[in-house]
Amino acid sequence: MSNHKVIIIGGGPAGYTAALYTARARLEPFCLEGLQYGGQLMTTTEVENFPGFPEGIDGPALMDRMRQQAERFGAQYRSRDVTRVAFSSDPGEPHTVWVDEDESYTAPVVIVATGARPRKLGLESEERLWAKGVSSCATCDGAFFRDKVVAVVGGGDSAMEEALFLTRFARKVYIIHRRDELRASRIMQERALANEKIELLWSYVVEEILGEDHVTGLRLRSTKDGSERLLEVDGFFLGIGHLPNTDIFRGQLRMDDEGYLVPEGATAMDRPGVFACGDCVDKRYRQAITAAGMGCMAAIDAERYLEERGL
Numbered sequence: 001m002s003n004h005k006v007i008i009i010g011g012g013p014a015g016y017t018a019a020l021y022t023a024r025a026r027l028e029p030f031c032l033e034g035l036q037y038g039g040q041l042m043t044t045t046e047v048e049n050f051p052g053f054p055e056g057i058d059g060p061a062l063m064d065r066m067r068q069q070a071e072r073f074g075a076q077y078r079s080r081d082v083t084r085v086a087f088s089s090d091p092g093e094p095h096t097v098w099v100d101e102d103e104s105y106t107a108p109v110v111i112v113a114t115g116a117r118p119r120k121l122g123l124e125s126e127e128r129l130w131a132k133g134v135s136s137c138a139t140c141d142g143a144f145f146r147d148k149v150v151a152v153v154g155g156g157d158s159a160m161e162e163a164l165f166l167t168r169f170a171r172k173v174y175i176i177h178r179r180d181e182l183r184a185s186r187i188m189q190e191r192a193l194a195n196e197k198i199e200l201l202w203s204y205v206v207e208e209i210l211g212e213d214h215v216t217g218l219r220l221r222s223t224k225d226g227s228e229r230l231l232e233v234d235g236f237f238l239g240i241g242h243l244p245n246t247d248i249f250r251g252q253l254r255m256d257d258e259g260y261l262v263p264e265g266a267t268a269m270d271r272p273g274v275f276a277c278g279d280c281v282d283k284r285y286r287q288a289i290t291a292a293g294m295g296c297m298a299a300i301d302a303e304r305y306l307e308e309r310g311l
């Protein structure tokens with residue numbers, strides 16, 4: 001067991017920004033950044049909406065820079081997943097965080113920045129054909145579909161982004177959306193609709209992904225008239241939103257029905273010295289810049305908490 005002043009769980013924009021601020025406050029943060037550190041931007045290509053990068057910046061490059069910036073002021077990292085936490089209810093008692101069974105860390109302050117993961121449809125065929133043509137990451141897997149036909153499900157910005165990225169490789173990209181109106185921002189809609197490789201299939205849900213050992217097609221059902229349609233595709237990408245990574249906090253921190261953490265103040269949770277920030281809290285904005293902003297807020301809240309208690 002090793003003791004710290006501040007433990008940060010999560011290595012995305014929220015976690016690294018919290019690390020930067022707490023490091024500059026000389027709190028020597030210890031960041032359990034996860035096995036696949038860097039968060040969701042590691043699976044993004046170009047980030048065009050993070051202020052300060054007028055030409056855009058590669059997602060992984062942006063995360064590397066954030067990580068290095070906090071490291072420069074003394075943040076320490078361990079690239080492991082947290083398996084268990086014991087948050088105390090007593091402000092005097094430290095919180096304990098485990099990676100594996102026998103490796104634990106304690107601190108009076110824990111900043112939770114565990115982010116969110118892609119939502120799945122929940123089909124048996126989705127699991128069976130996962131990584132055999134089914135993917136949630138066009139950036140990771142798009143290149144496997146050169147000159148092939150692929151489909152993306154969803155009507156939000158993620159689906160548009162996945163589809164647009166896939167047009168670099170695939171010869172045809174279907175977007176399957178359950179309604180007749182997109183949720184995506186205007187600029188992303190315009191880009192997707194203007195791309196001649198993209199065809200929108202309005203008002204369909206995916207009922208089954210077809211194929212034995214790799215994806216060969218989809219069985220769709222119309223949400224307008226219930227009719228069935230078979231679509232031949234080589235790949236299928238999920239773009240239907242996200243779920244918060246908060247399972248390990250269940251029963252210890254307040255969360256809503258979907259599992260998003262619910263702070264009492266701006267970032268303070270219902271255990272003394274526990275603060276939460278980023279996509280594990282925020283289901284409304286979910287941007288790298290808002291996650292980073294919340295990471296800063298959590299760090300300042302944590303700093304004041306420690307200062308007020310002379311810790």
Ligand code: NAP
Nearest residue numbers: 121154155156157158159161178179183239240241285286
């Ligand atoms: P989202 O905005 O919540 O959109 C999810 C989409 O998936 C919706 O169109 C939804 O349909 C559909 N959907 C959800 N569950 C489904 C199911 N079981 N079956 C079929 N369809 C389903 O999620 P997101 O696209 O991941 O975006 C999240 C946030 O990140 C947004 O604020 C977005 O602007 C932002 N973002 C921005 C960028 C960018 O600017 N480049 C890129 C990605 C994400 P309904 O519309 O019918 O609900």
